[in-house]
Amino acid sequence: TAGRRLTTAAAAARWRAEPAAGDGVTVVALGVRPGRAREDAAAELLAALAPDQAWGVVDARSKTRDCARWIAGVGARRPLDALAVGGLFETSEPGTVLGLGVPVAWIDGVPASRVAWAAALGEHLPEGTVWG
Known part of the structure; x- marks a missing residue:
């Protein structure tokens, strides 16, 4: 449902259990700022959503x-499959x-x-640097 806020794992699990409306794609965004409590809550929501x-x-x-800790925290119950990285061209060590x-x-x-x-x-x- 567009614009629906899911704030608990129970609400996310109920939403996930609802019959799908068509064959469309659903995108869910979780805004997770750093912090153990927020990351734990996001991990619980992510697992309940079962994406x-x-x-x-x-x-x-x-x-x-800090990035590794955030990834581990948010992905503790359902690991992340991929990353979208911003600021890569603005850092002096993009390979990290x-x-x-x-x-x-x-x-x-x-x-x-x-x-x-x-x-x-x-x-x-x-x-x-010489390209060989």
Whole structure:
């Protein structure tokens, strides 16, 4: 249902159990700011929703350890399948998001293709790098 707010795992489970209205795709967004209590609540909601896919959104400019903790907290009961990463072209270490343990599917609003990664990583090669 468009605009419906699900604030508890029980409400999410009831919503998930409702018969689907057609063969359309449903997108559910959980806004989860950092913080143990918020991450635990989001993990519970995510598990109750039982999605076919669950993506997380992280900022590449954030500390890798903080992103990893957030991913582990939100995905504690239902792991994330992919990440959409923002701020990749604005960080001096774009490759760090590759170590978060979740595939990166989007970077700065575009699919994370080889060309996009080459552009992002190439921006930070040392001056005078020779391509062999």
